[in-house]
Every structure is written in C-alpha cells, then in structure tokens.
Amino acid sequence: MKNINRRTFLEKAVKFTGLLTLSNVLPKKFLSYAMEPEVKSVLGVGKGENYGKITGLAVDALGGMGKFVKKGDKVVIKPNISWDRTPPLAANVHPEVLKEVIVMCLNAGAGKIIIFDRPCNDPRRSYKNSGAVDVAESFKTSQVSLIHVDDKDYIEKEHKDGKFIKKWNIYKEALENDVFISIAKAKHHGLSKLTLSMKNMMGVMGGDRAIMHQHIDQNLADLNFLVRPKLIILDAGRVVWRSGPQGGDISDTKKIDQVVASRDTVAIDSYGATFFDLTGNDLGYVKIGKEMGLGESDLTKVEMNIKK
Amino acid sequence: MKWRRRAVQIIIFVLYIFLFLKTTYQGEDVLSYPVNIFLRLDPLIALVTMISVRKVISGFIGAFLLLAATFILGRFFCGWVCPLGTFLDFVSSIFYRKIGAVREPPLQDKKYRWKYYLFIFLLISSVFSLQLIFLFDPISLLTRSFTISVYPAFSFLFSNGRFFPLSIKKAVFLDTQPVFLLNIFIALIFIVIIFLEKFGRRFWCRNLCPLGAMFGLVSRFALFRRVVGEGCNDCGLCGHNCKMKAIRDDVKKNLSFECIDCFTCADACSTQEVNFVFAPDIMNSKQKFDLSRRHVLISVAGGVLAVPVIKNIYLQKSELIKSMDDYLIRPPGALPEAEFLKHCTRCGECMRVCLGNALHPALTEAGLEGLWSPLLVPRLGYCEFNCTLCGQVCPTQAIKELTQPEKRKTVIGLAHFDKNRCIPYSRQTNCMVCEEHCPVSPKAIVFEETKDLTKEGEPIKLPRVIAEKCIGCGICQNKCPIQGKGAIIVTREKVIK
16 A cells, blocks of 8 residues: 555545444344345144144145255254153154154255254153154164253354343254254243243253243243244144143143144244134234244234145 | 182172163163162171161062072172172272282281171161161162262263263263262262272271171181192291281181182192182181170170160151251152161162252261261252152162152152242242243142233232142252242151151
8 A cells, every 4th residue: 555644544544434333233224134035924834633744734835845954954953852741741842743854854855963952851851751762763864863962062142132132052053054943832831821932942042041031021032033943843733731831631731733834933923822712912922023023923914824 | 710700800890880870761761770789689788777677678688698608608799799899909909019929917917806896886776776887888888989979070071072082971971960969078988998908908898898797707607618738838828818818827727707719819829739619617727706705795885875876866756856957858759757767778879860960968967867868959950750760779668669650649848939039029020930840730839910010011920839739849949040049949848747
C-alpha cells in the first residue's frame, strides 16, 4: 500500500469499523432469512396399528428418507428411550418405530448410524427394557451402534438470542453429523402438560438439566434453537395419558395409532397436542416457539399429508 | 508341585476377579453367574452368621462341604484357593524377589496364636448375637476393598484413555465411574494388610486371619500331611522356606494346623525326603497345638464384653428406636434393623452391584455395630424401581431376594418436602422435577395448581407427597435441582416398626 495520510486513514478506519458492526447485525436480521427462505411446514402423518409401517408412511408423506439422508451420511438418531419401562407401558419410543427409522436410513444409503439418549433412569436398564438394545443388535452390523453418552463428549453451544438458555453443553454426536433425527414420544407430563418433540431435545443436554424445569416453556424454546434436528418423528402409537412421563401401568396408556414426521418441531407438537384433546396454544413452549420463529403452530397454515 | 499349586491359585484368582466383574447388571434382571460363590463357600461367615442369627441359611451348604474337606486335606484352602492368600503371595513376590533365596529363621514366635484368640473372640460374641466377623473375614475384606476402593480407582485410571487404551476400559469397566463413601478408610486397611507382608510372608494369614484359624482347628486331625523320610540331613531348608513358619526347630515335625499344603518345603528339600501323603499319624509328625489358657480366657471374656460395648443400644430399647439416624436407609428387602446387622457380613456385594451407585458403607449412622453396613444415600444415587440385584447377591440373606412386583412395593423410606427451600414454595417458580421422576403409578408426588402466578403468569404448581404411596426410592431427592441435601428429603420414617 502507498503512503496513507491521516484523512484516508480515518476514512478507512470508519468504513472498516462500520462494516464490522454491520456485519455483526446483518446476518441475524437479514441473512438468516435469506439463507432459510420461508417454506410452508409440512406434516407427514401415518395412521394404523402397525407402528413400524406407519412410521414409514409418515416419512414417505414428507417425500421419503432419501430427501434427508444421502449416501454415506453419518446419521445420528436421538429416540426417547429415557425410562426403565417395557414397550407396552409406552414410556419410550416403540422399538418398531426405531427399527423402521434405522431401516429407512440404511436403505437411503446411510454410512453410519449412531443412536443415543441420556436416560433419566439407569441407562443400561433403560436401553435394554425400552427394546432399543435388541433393535440395534438385530441389524448385526457395525454400521448401527447404540452408545452410552460419556461425560467428556459434550461441546458448549451458544445461542445468544436465547432468553434463559444462552449456552449449554450439547452431546457431541448431536452436533457432529450429516443428519440428526429426533424420535419423540407423545406423553403426558405434569409440569409442561405434554412431552412431545421439543422436550425430546433435553436428551442431548449435558450437565444438570433439572434446572430446565424452572421456566420450562421458555427454556425448551431456547434449547430447540441450540439443536435443530433435520427430521423429527413423533411416536404416538400408544401414548401415556396420565402419570406421565413414565406411566408405569397399562391403564395409564391409550392407543392413538399415529406417527407424525416433520421438519418443524413446533408444528409437530401443535398437532401432537390434539391427541390429548388440547391445542398447540395450550402448550407454553409451542406458543413461545412460534413467537421466537422456531416454527408454525397454527395447523391451518401447515400442510398435512395423511397416509393410512 | 509348587507350579501346579501356583497354576491353581492363578486360575481361582482369575475366576474370583471374573465373578467380581460380573457382579453387575448386564441386561438381564437376574444375574446369570453365582457371583457371591466365594462368600458362600466361606465357613467362617457361614458359622458365625448362623450362630448369631440362630437359623440355618441354606446358601452355605458349600461352606460346610469345604470344612469337611479340610478335615481330610488340611488347610489347602489357604494355600490353594483363598483369593486374598493368592493376592498376598503375589505381593510377597514383589517384596521378596527370589522366594527360594529367602532366609527366614524358623522363629519360635507365638504370633500365630493371635488368630485363634481372634477366632474365639468372634465366635463368643456371635453367641451373644453380635456379628463382628466382617472386620476380619478375608473374603469379605477382599471383596469389600475391591468394591469400595480398588475397582473405582482402576476404573478412573483407565477412564480417559490417557494412560491405557480405551478398549480396556470398555471391555472391563462400566460406563459409569463408581465412587463410594469411606473409600480411603477401607483402602487404608487393605494397604496395611498388604504392607504387613514386609514383616514376613503371609503375615496376615499366619497371624491374623480368623478363617485360617478355623481351618487350622479343623485340620489338626487331617489325614493328608507332611512326612519326612529317614534320609533327612537336618539342613533346615524346609523351615527357612516355609512361609507359614510351620516348621520349627525339629524339621521332622510341623505345626500341622499351620501347614497350608503349599508344598514349598517339599520343593526346597535338599534330599527329596519331604512328602505329602494320606496316612494316619504313626510317625508322630505333628507338633502340639498350644494355646495359652490365659489368653483363651481373655478372648472369651473379650467376646462377652464386646457385646455391651459395641452393640447398638437403640435396637434394645424400643423407645430409642425413634431417635435412630433419620437417613439410615437400608436396601430394599433388608431385614429389620437388629436382624439385619446380625446377618450382614459387609462384603460390599450389594454396593458393587447397585445400579445407581446408591449404596455406600455406613460409618456411624447405624452405630458402632453397623460399621460399613450398606446405606442408601439418595443424593449420590437412588434405588432403581425395577432392580432386584442387591437381594440376589447378598450371601447371608440380610437382604431378601425379592421378585420385581415385590420390589416395586417394598418401602425403604419416605420423602418429605423442605418447603423453605423447595422452588415452587419459596421462589414463585415452577419446578416439579420430583414429580416427573416418581416411578410409582399413580404417583406418590402430586401437585396442585394454585391461584398464585409465576413471573410468567402461569399458575404455580405446589407438590406434595402421598405418604401411603411413597416407597422411599430416593429418585426425587437424587434429581432435585436444589443443592446440598435437596428440597425433598428421604428419611427412614416409614420403615420403623
């Protein structure tokens, strides 16, 4: 560069700092909209008594697993297998649903599939009695692995716009992958009324997540900005309708016979609320999620593809 | 012969470690290995427990078969089987590099008598229902030390892959890192026993082990014994090499009750005249069994006196039972407190197998008598609703083996709210973590919506405990976000009868 006099130096300095400042503001307000053009939320719904089959139908209604998983992709699946309860008690994602998702991923050419949760009960018992161990072993391939989370494998993730949860340690596999799939279970929940797909994301959190329960609605919305699955599946084959989220008695469960798939966690939860004779507006986290721009809660604005 | 013995020792020790590592949940509700077999083969635990509880415990049949075998074979258990003995032999091989070269004078020391006095002491106090065997039984001691101190330390060393490859960690250790209260205390005792080897090989076995004393008493009349042939040149090598110091000034005779059939003397003999044979004692090859009458009497008196000194007075005076430690929560299926202490041998199997690392050794919570007995510490771990493992591994049936439906109804305590600290009661904020985790259906923790609102405008939900439904599993206290004791606290209240 040639000689710089004071005037040009000041000019350049002002322009440079101005640009820096703008570049900090711009992406948030404009760039993000530019990068993610507003698309209509779509719900794929499968209805029927064969939970494996209707899981396939729900994903097909979104255009099939090939839309999400490309050849050789590393797929990470986070099912809700959080409780030491057997499949008939409906506290965990049904093994048939989990199995069907893995089959679809493999058929779409997934290179590696990792399944994990951070259970509330003992992890070994929860994995085993939810049926997830048997599902993972049934594939007899090292491509599919069900792993226990390790305290050391967490990465701090930031979301400055979050109200309470601005950063948190998130499980490494949930962040470092090509496709992250969340399989949630529809259940009653004392504090937040229902546990659906937004609450399923608590399984990727490290540290002491019990404090999530204070201001749970806002916290769940914040959390879902930190981790955004590419595909969300809601297992509502048999649901826990009281004494949630773990039930414990067959009389605590009810048959809904639906599995829902979507990219939009707010839309899926808004639809999930209807299984319990509620609407999305009855759920605080759905309302806040919509306000924060996480997704669409108004089901009239959501495209529904129902397959039987 | 020596190598044959060593091979057997190593195989049995590896088996012991294998079963120790298998003492954990591996995907089946019922353990598939008899993991407590070494404890159930221990005649000292069997005898003293059965005397103090005045009941036959069926699981101990093997122990009495072993005792019967000792009548014929002598103290082969100490030399060939005992995992602590093998461990100490291994330690010796580090302390004394060349075992054959060790020159230990055949002392006339009478320290070996200590263990007999100790045995008498333990036996007498057990007659008065004070079960102190846990302090000195070698199998119990080894299992407890491994569980509380050694295994967690190794698991930690292997955990991050910095010192050892992670594949070892994955194959041998659990995904979770166990930590126990009193781990240093119990480790220190184990370390002392290891360092006693410095004062002579098998110091513990020779001078202190009451199980060895029991086998010694029985093996006095054993048919299988050491005989020395006519060609003996009195070189004394056998005496020098005897790790039990059972061969004294007259090398043709030995203290038969001290001999552990290790055959070291036969291997060391310069004239090949030492043999072990089945034969009646025609050659008068044994030395006299000589306990001092005065010391025997002192041990008996000590055993009697220990009872009022150590026994938990609470258990005798019913009105004082109420003042027992609030937080003395026993594993599910544990016998009533007084009976429990008579049964429990403090082997630590229940703590080892406990899924959530919830059981810890007690210090004074259950009185002096209850040292190291299992205690559920909900803040560190809770009792898993569907798990019945502790009852399955208990060798003395201090913890009953429960079926899953029985277990789900077994009450071990009662939860209480500390409303001064509970978040919805004291901070105008909702929480309800305890209610979410309560495993019984319908839940033992319920909540009511109040007219008061949180800062976000939601109705405040106030939780409370339904005492009739609470089983005291402690998951609520374990998961409570309030630090310290938590805002929901489990006490033993509902258990006191």
